[in-house]
Amino acid sequence: MSTSPQVTVIINNRDLLEWPRRMVERLERLPGVAEIVIVDNGSSYRPLMAWYRTIPHRVLFLENLGHTAPWTSGVLDTIGTDLYVVSDPDLDLSALPDDTLPYLAGLLERHPSLGKVGLSLATEGIPTDSPYREHVAKYERLPQERATGPEGLIAMPVDTTFALHDRRVLREYRICGMRAPAPYVARHEPWHVVRPEGDFAYYLDHVEGRSSSYRDFTRHVKSDSVRGLYAAYAQEHGQKVSTKWDSYLEVYEDAFRPFKHEAVDLLEIGVQNGGSLEIWSRYFPRARTLTGCDINPRCGGLQYPDPRVQVIVGNANEQATFQRIAQRSPAFDIIVDDGSHRTNDVISSFLTYFPLLKPGGIFIAEDMHCAYWEEYGGGVLNERSCAAFFRRLMDTVNSDHFREADNGSLFQAWLPRAQTNAFLAANPILSVTAHDSMYLVRKASPARPRGLGREIIVGDVAIADDRVLRTRDAMLKKAA
Ligand SMILES: C[S@@+](CC[C@H](N)C(=O)[O-])C[C@H]1O[C@@H](n2cnc3c(N)ncnc32)[C@H](O)[C@@H]1O
Structure with a gap:
């Protein structure tokens, strides 16, 4: 041996x-x-x-x-x-x-x-x-x-x-x-494993044909990721229809995952046949309320056995509808705008409902390819499109560093200066991220405030430029 x-x-x-x-x-x-x-x-x-x-x-x-x-x-x-x-x-x-x-x-x-x-x-x-x-x-x-x-x-x-x-x-x-x-x-x-999560859930969602040794396992267990739930839903009969582009599922997963086991309140503007709202109710087992809103009166016929789910019929951008939504749930963790996708509606929904978002919450605007199309009030070079609006919103994340203008001047195409400044002061934006056809806007929270925070200087050898060490020494002196 x-x-x-x-x-x-x-x-x-x-x-x-x-x-x-x-x-x-x-x-x-x-x-x-x-x-x-x-x-x-x-x-x-x-x-x-x-x-x-x-x-x-x-x-x-x-x-x-x-x-x-x-x-x-x-x-x-x-x-x-x-x-x-x-x-x-x-x-x-x-x-x-x-x-x-x-x-x-x-x-x-x-x-x-x-x-x-x-x-x-x-x-x-x-x-x-x-x-x-x-x-x-x-x-x-x-x-x-x-x-x-x-x-x-x-x-x-x-x-x-x-x-x-x-x-x-x-x-x-x-x-x-x-x-x-x-x-x-x-x-x-x-x-x-009883409930696949993380990489194992991702693996199960991306099994190809017969090349998996977990084949038997996946027959019995579906991952509870967004993709896994959509896949499982597709195999059930008599379910409400939902339509999503494939790439959205990963974006939703990344955005929703931190809330998965929380008692979330979710609002979806635009539910159509109601399938997505049903899937969100499965994704968030501990959700408190899942509210849908749709302008189509037929959506009044949507029935959900889950009492946490309710659809309010009305134009999301009318005051009366807003009040009914706010009455049901005064604050949301997640708001999805999958409504008309018309520029005016998208901007109006954002300005109306973002204030209802809790600190740390997330607002998602879907199907934003429409922002580049004229028939939806958009256009690639259209500076009044909702894509331009979200780009400006992205600028506000850096407003602490502006020199020659303030937030108010960024939104003159849509809002008076004072109103913009008041809106952003009350609703601080932590981040805006753009994906293909989706914008994600996060509201800052005490846990993750806006801004750069303090300057962190580590190490004590600066062979190229030692001004940084002098800055640190000055900071330390000041703090002492
Ligand atoms: C793309 S569908 C929603 C699809 C659904 N979320 C899904 O994933 O299966 C858009 C829906 O938005 C609704 N809608 C359009 N404008 C609206 C408005 N101003 N307020 C509320 N709903 C609106 C339409 O009636 C339509 O049912």
């Missing part, structure tokens, strides 16, 4: 971040790991891409080759060791003993015909409402208890769970081998 084997660990990943990140952290400290290589199957999860840029390990970016990628991608020709581990990215390796790799290597050396020797998987502690619970009880636990091979190995073949191979013996995908007994045990993370 080789006492200190050198092993390359190949993690096959797609769109998962937290689990592989923790695996890599454990592997970086595991004796015998010569190299860690991540084989990425066409991921699109942005935080994952950002993480890849920070790690000192090789990442092989591929199209989605699926679970056999470590063997079909050619990566085995590029590694510096004959011994290699292939692993899925969804294991908790934190309890692995430090001698795991020498132990597996010794077994493989003595029993090369096995092809691979893998870890076994912990089957305890799976939540009662895990969709995997039955599967684990039926297929994963019993063989582990019954069948044993040489040297205490468990006669249970390994697919793509963490297993050691020798490329001189096995360099193609095969389900074979045996599993090590305790304590060489990993925890299979998805078995413990």
Whole structure:
């Protein structure tokens, strides 16, 4: 048995971040790991891409080759060791003993015909409402208890769970081998998930065809992300219609996620057939009120079994409608304007309802491609369009730095100066972000106030320009 084997660990990943990140952290400290290589199957999860840029390990970016990628991608020709581990990215390796790799290597050396020797998987502690619970009880636990091979190995073949191979013996995908007994045990993370969130929700929402080992799982569990809920809704019969462009779903997800488990009050201007309001009611399980408003009298016929949801029929930009909305809920966390998309209506809705937004709340204007079209009162060079209005609003985020004008002068096309200044003083804008056809406006809050805050100067060596240190010294003197 080789006492200190050198092993390359190949993690096959797609769109998962937290689990592989923790695996890599454990592997970086595991004796015998010569190299860690991540084989990425066409991921699109942005935080994952950002993480890849920070790690000192090789990442092989591929199209989605699926679970056999470590063997079909050619990566085995590029590694510096004959011994290699292939692993899925969804294991908790934190309890692995430090001698795991020498132990597996010794077994493989003595029993090369096995092809691979893998870890076994912990089957305890799976939540009662895990969709995997039955599967684990039926297929994963019993063989582990019954069948044993040489040297205490468990006669249970390994697919793509963490297993050691020798490329001189096995360099193609095969389900074979045996599993090590305790304590060489990993925890299979998805078995413990009841409500997918974050990267796992993103993964489930972006599964392609049959290339996922979570296929069975996703059949039973839908992620509760905006995309997941739209996908689930699409499969139900007799549901109210909603229409959204694909790219909006991620923008909504990013904007809504911080509010997901809060007792939110939401207003949607423009509900049409009512589907989006229903989906928002599913997205926010603890929402207090979900109010829709639509000018179309037919929307009076929309029925929701959920008492938190109510539709008010009327023109959102009429005082009477505003009063009914404000009576139902005097302050909102989220306001979505998906109404007429006409420039005058959009600006009027913003000026009318933004004051009802709570500090820290978010206002979303949808379908803003209309802002560039003449028939909606817009136009690319039209300085009175709602796109121009939101651009000006974006300028107000920096109004502390204005020298030759004030906020009031920015909005002369729409509002008298004094009114603008009063509006912005009462409704401080934290940020305005533009996406394709969507504007997101956040109201500042005591938790995240507007402005630059204090100047932070760190370090004490300034070889290019030491004025900054003098500024800091002056600040410190003043504070003392
Ligand atoms: C694009 S649809 C809404 C779609 C819906 N939010 C969804 O995602 O399925 C626009 C709706 O806005 C309504 N609308 C237009 N002008 C309005 C106004 N001034 N006040 C309230 N609703 C208005 C229309 O009647 C129409 O039903």
